[in-house]
Amino acid sequence: MFDYQFLIEVLVGGLLSGVMYSLVAIGFVLIYKTSGVLNFAQGAMLLFAALTFVSLLERGISFPVAFVITLAIMVVLGVSVERAVLRPLVNQPPITLFMATLGLSYVIEGAAQLLWGTQVHGLDIGISDVPLDIAGVFISRFDLFAAAVAGSLVALFALFFRYTRTGLSFRAVADDPFAALAVGLRLPRVWASVWTASGIVALVAGLLWGARLGVQFSLSLVVLKALPVLVLGGFDSIAGAIIGGLLIGAIEKLSEVYVGPLFGGGIEAWAAYVVALVLLLVRPSGLFGQKLVERV
Amino acid sequence: MIKSRYLKFAFAAAVASVLATAPAARADEQFFPLQSYRVGPYAAGGTGFFGGFIDYLNLINIRDGGVNGVKLTWDEGETQYEVERGVEVYERLKGRPGVAAWNPLSVGIAYAMIDRITKDKVPLITINHGRTDSTDGRVFPYVFPLLLNPYSETSGIVNYIASREGGVDKLKDKKIVVLYHGSPYGKETIPIYKLFANKYQFSLEQIEVPHPGNEQQSQWLSIRRAKPDYVVLRGWGVMNPVALKTAQKVGFPADHIIGNVWSNSEEDVIPAGDAAKGYIAITTQASGEQYPVLQEVIKTVYGAGKGNLDDKKRIGSVYHNLGIVNGILNVEAIRIAQAKFGKRTLTGDEVRWGFEHLQLDPARVEALGAKDLFHSINVTWDNHEGDGRVTFQQWDGGKWKVVSGWIAPDWAFLRPIIEKSAAGYAKEHGIKVRTSGDEAVSN
Numbered sequence: 001m002f003d004y005q006f007l008i009e010v011l012v013g014g015l016l017s018g019v020m021y022s023l024v025a026i027g028f029v030l031i032y033k034t035s036g037v038l039n040f041a042q043g044a045m046l047l048f049a050a051l052t053f054v055s056l057l058e059r060g061i062s063f064p065v066a067f068v069i070t071l072a073i074m075v076v077l078g079v080s081v082e083r084a085v086l087r088p089l090v091n092q093p094p095i096t097l098f099m100a101t102l103g104l105s106y107v108i109e110g111a112a113q114l115l116w117g118t119q120v121h122g123l124d125i126g127i128s129d130v131p132l133d134i135a136g137v138f139i140s141r142f143d144l145f146a147a148a149v150a151g152s153l154v155a156l157f158a159l160f161f162r163y164t165r166t167g168l169s170f171r172a173v174a175d176d177p178f179a180a181l182a183v184g185l186r187l188p189r190v191w192a193s194v195w196t197a198s199g200i201v202a203l204v205a206g207l208l209w210g211a212r213l214g215v216q217f218s219l220s221l222v223v224l225k226a227l228p229v230l231v232l233g234g235f236d237s238i239a240g241a242i243i244g245g246l247l248i249g250a251i252e253k254l255s256e257v258y259v260g261p262l263f264g265g266g267i268e269a270w271a272a273y274v275v276a277l278v279l280l281l282v283r284p285s286g287l288f289g290q291k292l293v294e295r296v
Numbered sequence: 297m298i299k300s301r302y303l304k305f306a307f308a309a310a311v312a313s314v315l316a317t318a319p320a321a322r323a324d325e326q327f328f329p330l331q332s333y334r335v336g337p338y339a340a341g342g343t344g345f346f347g348g349f350i351d352y353l354n355l356i357n358i359r360d361g362g363v364n365g366v367k368l369t370w371d372e373g374e375t376q377y378e379v380e381r382g383v384e385v386y387e388r389l390k391g392r393p394g395v396a397a398w399n400p401l402s403v404g405i406a407y408a409m410i411d412r413i414t415k416d417k418v419p420l421i422t423i424n425h426g427r428t429d430s431t432d433g434r435v436f437p438y439v440f441p442l443l444l445n446p447y448s449e450t451s452g453i454v455n456y457i458a459s460r461e462g463g464v465d466k467l468k469d470k471k472i473v474v475l476y477h478g479s480p481y482g483k484e485t486i487p488i489y490k491l492f493a494n495k496y497q498f499s500l501e502q503i504e505v506p507h508p509g510n511e512q513q514s515q516w517l518s519i520r521r522a523k524p525d526y527v528v529l530r531g532w533g534v535m536n537p538v539a540l541k542t543a544q545k546v547g548f549p550a551d552h553i554i555g556n557v558w559s560n561s562e563e564d565v566i567p568a569g570d571a572a573k574g575y576i577a578i579t580t581q582a583s584g585e586q587y588p589v590l591q592e593v594i595k596t597v598y599g600a601g602k603g604n605l606d607d608k609k610r611i612g613s614v615y616h617n618l619g620i621v622n623g624i625l626n627v628e629a630i631r632i633a634q635a636k637f638g639k640r641t642l643t644g645d646e647v648r649w650g651f652e653h654l655q656l657d658p659a660r661v662e663a664l665g666a667k668d669l670f671h672s673i674n675v676t677w678d679n680h681e682g683d684g685r686v687t688f689q690q691w692d693g694g695k696w697k698v699v700s701g702w703i704a705p706d707w708a709f710l711r712p713i714i715e716k717s718a719a720g721y722a723k724e725h726g727i728k729v730r731t732s733g734d735e736a737v738s739n
Contacts, residue, residue, distance in 0.1 A: 006521055013513040110335065118339030119607070120537075120563045129571065131545050138520070140545045212541065213510050214567015217337040218534040221508055256514035266478040266504030268514060 009137045010253050016143035018249020019150045023208060024226040025233065025241035026153065027201040033174045033236045034194045036094060037086065040101040043223030044108035045199060047215075049074055050206030054123050054215045055116040067203075074199030077108075082192040109220055120216035125207060146208045153204060154242055157197075166193055174236065231276035234289020244287065248272045326363065326630060326641055328353065328370040329389035331400040336376035337533065340563045341615050345401050346372070347604040348619020349626075354597045354604070355589075356627055363630050364639040369394075379404040383412075390416060394641040397421050397626055397651070403481050406439075413438050418644030419629075419651050423622050424449075424557050424580055428484065431681040432718035433652065434730045438644075440651050442625055443580040443673060443684030444705075447714065449557050450488045451705035452578055452686035454496070457526055457554065459700065467496040473519050474502040475539060476530040477509060481558075485530065488713075495709070509535025512542045520546040529555045529577075536564035537572070544571035551576060551690070561614040565691045573693045580684050581621045581670045583696045585612030588665030589620065614696065621670050628664070629654050652677045652733050671702040677733020683707060 024042065031039040052073055056066035085100050127145045131138040161167040172180040173190050181187055206215075209222055225248075233244025256268035285291050330349070333342035353368045362368055371392070373385030382405030386398070390412075397419040400406050406422045410430075413420045414437070422430070423442045430439035444452070457472065458464040474489050476482035486502055493500035501522055503515050509531060516539075519527060527548065529539050536559045543553060555564065555577030562583075565572035585594065590612055597603050598611070610616055633642050633650025642650070654675040656664070661672055675682035685702035722729050 003521075006517070010514060010517055013517060017511060017513050113335055113339065117606070118335065118343055119610075120340050120567050122566045122569045124569055129541060129544055131547055138546055142545075212538070213534055214537045216534060216563075216567060217339070218508050218510060221534075222510065225511070252511070253514040253517075257518055260514075264504070266506045268511070269478075269506035 005136055010257050011250055012137065012139055013143075014250035014253030015246050016140060016147055016249070017253065018229075018245040018247065019143070019147040019242075020205075020208065020212070020245075021222075021225045021229045021248055022242045022245025023146070023150050023153070023201070023205040024222050025229040025245055026150075026157070026238055027198045027205065028226055028230055029236060029238050029241045030157075030194055030198045030201065033238075034170050035086065035097075035173075035191050037097045037101060038094075038235065039198065040098065040223065041081075041105035041108055042198065042202060042226070043220035044105040044112070045074070045077070045202035046206040046209065046222065047217065047220040048077070048108050048112045048206075049199070049203040050123065050210035050215045050219055051112045051116045051121075053203070053207060054121045054210065057123075058121065070203055071200065074203050075196045078195035078197075078199040079192045082188065082195045086191060086195075087188055105220065109217070113217070118217070120214050121210075123207065123210040123215050125211045127211070142212070146212075149204065149208060150242070153201070154238060157238055166190075170194060228272040228276035230286070231280055232286055234286030236290055237286070237288035240286055240288030248275070251275050324362070324365060324641065325367045325369050325394055326396045327392050327394040328368065328396055328626070329385070329392065329398060330370050330372045331375045331382045331385045331398070331402070331405055332372045333375050333377045333402075334372075335374065336378075338377040341561065342377065342401070343605070344561070344563075344610060344613055344615025345619040345622070347610070348616040348621075349399065349623045350604040350619075351593050351597050351616075352589075352620050352623025352627065354602050355593050356623075358600060358602070359592065359596050363627055364634055366630070366634070366639065366641060368627070375400070375402070375405065377402055377404075379408050383408050386412060390418075395644055396630060396642070396647045397644070399423070399622060399626070401425070410436070410439060416644065417648070419648045421622065421626065421651075423618065423625070425481075429714050429717035429721055431679060431714050433676070433678045433680040433733070435718040435722045435727055436680065437730060438648055440675065440680045440682075442651075442654075442675070442680075442682055443621075443670070444557060444686065445681050445714075446484050447488050447710045448681065448684070448705035448707065449578060449686070450485045450492065451707075451710060452703055453528055453554055453556065454489075454492045455703050455705065456578070456686075456688050456700060458496070459703070464496055467498045469498065470526070471499040471501070471522065471524040472526050472528060473522060473524040474500070474528045474530060475512075475515060475519070476502060476504055477532045477535055478504045478506045479532070481532065482530055488710075489528075491713075505531070505535055505539070507535075508533060510538055512538050513545075516542040516546045516548065519543075519548060525552065527553045529553055529559045531555070531559040531564070534567075535559075537567035540565065540568035540571045540575055550574040554578070554688075560689070562610075562696075563615070570693065572691050574690065576688050576690045576699065577696075578686050579614065579689055579696075580686055581614075581617045582668060582687060582689065582698050583612055583614045583617055587667070587669040589624070589669065590617070590665075592665060593620065617669065621666070624664055624666060625654060625656075625673065628656060651675055651680075654682065677730070 027042045031037055053066050053070040127142050129142040169185050169190050229244040229248050233240030252268040252272050255271035260267045332346040357368055375381040395418050399421045403425055406426050409420055420439050424444045426441040428445040428447045430436040430441050431445050458467050505512055505515055551574035553575055557578055560577035560579050629650035632653050633646045637646045656673050658672050671685035673682040685704055687698055687702050688700040689696040690699045
């Protein structure tokens with residue numbers, strides 16, 4: 001007899017994992033939306049933020065002070081990246097910018113290890129991961145907390161984009177950078193702000209992922225989890241990143257549990273990419289991405 | 297601190313460049329080329345292992361003036377655990393005079409070197425890892441998976457579980473899940489667990505975790521549904537702490553998770569926090585700094601400011617102690633070979649002979665200051681593993697505590713399987729199987 005309770009457990013677990021993927025994907029979307037750059041260094045930024053934070057904690061600095069210092073460092077990093085890497089490459093083809101961020105990811109990873117060492121660290125953010133038993137279905141308290149943080153972050157960004165002048169300029173640049181430039185918006189300032197926002201997302205995601213995996217080099221690999229989310233949800237939609245994350249999380253877990261045994265297991269890593277690839281063929285801009293129409 | 301690290305780095309680079317162009321080593325030196333990895337994803341393990349190895353070589357140089365007057369030297373090439381870089385370092389350093397042995401601590405690099413070191417006649421040491429069938433010295437004269445190969449590890453874990461249940465006959469009808477890393481390393485023991493399941497009549501399920509293993513919700517939900525008595529964790533890197541954390545999420549007790557030899561370090565448990573408390577893992581060398589040899593390293597090497605670890609808190613950690621034991625085995629192989637060939641710089645083939653006569657009984661291990669650090673080793677020309685014993689340690693949230701005696705794997709059961717695999721390799725590669733270890737040593 002089919003075990004529906006188990007199905008629900010797998011589904012809920014997948015959706016909650018998906019929220020974690022969304023957190024990483026949002027960082028990509030912010031940059032892509034306003035500058036058209038697929039920032040491959042997002043994972044390295046996440047590692048850098050988490051490693052900086054935990055290293056400060058281990059030097060006896062309190063949690064809130066360490067958070068503020070790391071935030072400041074991420075702001076400086078974001079602005080520096082814009083100044084030193086992106087601004088000189090303005091008007092270059094997208095592949096050039098992508099390669100620049102690829103190189104940047106190695107530089108940031110190397111710098112993180114040079115500054116803070118190569119040791120792995122535990123990170124306790126005070127959320128117990130003892131499961132909640134709801135009618136026989138185990139639900140992770142930590143994942144619920146992560147979902148609440150991700151939800152709050154999205155709500156904050158939504159309010160920011162809608163009701164602040166900077167948010168409005170982000171949207172203007174995203175819609176049409178040349179028109180935005182024509183009406184007097186200063187693109188470098190907008191880009192610096194958006195890299196800063198992306199740094200903040202990296203910090204939040206870094207703390208949550210760091211608490212989940214430990215703070216170690218492989219944190220930078222979580223970008224691989226965000227890529228199918230972006231393909232599915234669209235590279236320029238925050239809502240798409242959230243829904244894409246939920247879908248990918250659920251697909252991964254359900255496929256691993258119910259289809260995996262037919263292939264000897266271990267399929268979840270590529271099952272998500274199969275779905276993303278199929279969608280790419282049908283809808284290249286993703287479920288929520290803007291359709292690019294070019295006049296030729 | 298950071299400044300001093302930069303200075304050290306600059307100094308090391310300068311020294312390395314001088315060494316790279318240095319003339320032939322003096323006649324009384326024995327050289328260890330080290331394919332280390334001190335940056336990149338596996339740097340935590342690399343710094344610990346190579347740190348321990350170098351600390352022991354330094355101890356021999358400072359305390360004894362080398363091995364019977366032959367000074368031990370080394371040079372490092374950074375591999376970042378990548379096979380291509382490992383081979384590049386091999387090609388760069390193989391021409392240095394007096395190469396004693398290669399110790400890459402990497403399955404991938406070791407595999408890529410087998411043909412090369414066989415041609416160059418220099419031993420390749422793969423302590424606790426490597427090809428299982430390289431245990432058969434008749435086919436692999438220059439490869440030494442010292443102390444423990446993956447099949448012996450499997451047997452050691454099954455024997456430990458049996459001891460907890462009250463004997464191998466109590467394994468009948470028990471259920472064991474093996475959670476393995478989705479890589480050739482992770483999959484290597486699949487058929488061996490099946491053999492033991494048939495032999496002892498326990499129920500077995502083997503579940504793969506895709507690399508790198510940073511997401512395991514579905515695997516652990518499947519485990520919860522399967523309700524096993526034990527889970528064997530055959531992990532690597534980030535997979536290990538994530539397994540422990542996810543086990544906690546689904547309510548599986550940590551003291552019923554048994555980690556393999558690459559899931560047994562501080563780096564595997566510290567990131568998991570409280571979820572790792574009670575977790576048990578196999579090891580060939582105990583952790584801690586209470587052993588006389590470790591005390592000597594602290595006093596003599598770190599006292600002289602020549603310690604290799606930046607963070608002294610890591611002295612006595614699992615990887616550091618593995619490096620120390622690896623140092624003991626390399627140095628003793630040289631000492632044994634010197635007794636036959638003379639107290640001078642040896643050729644790689646002569647050091648190979650030393651490894652093939654590396655017999656350290658518990659009394660000799662105690663004399664070396666390593667009693668209870670590791671048990672013993674008995675390498676012969678056709679058994680390159682050397683019948684290492686294993687022990688099990690439990691993480692208490694702050695350190696590992698030994699919770700078993702020294703357990704012997706079922707070597708007699710495994711040997712025919714190893715010989716069959718080695719014979720297949722010999723046939724495939726056209727290798728003439730040795731019938732004796734007494735052949736002349738080339739110079």
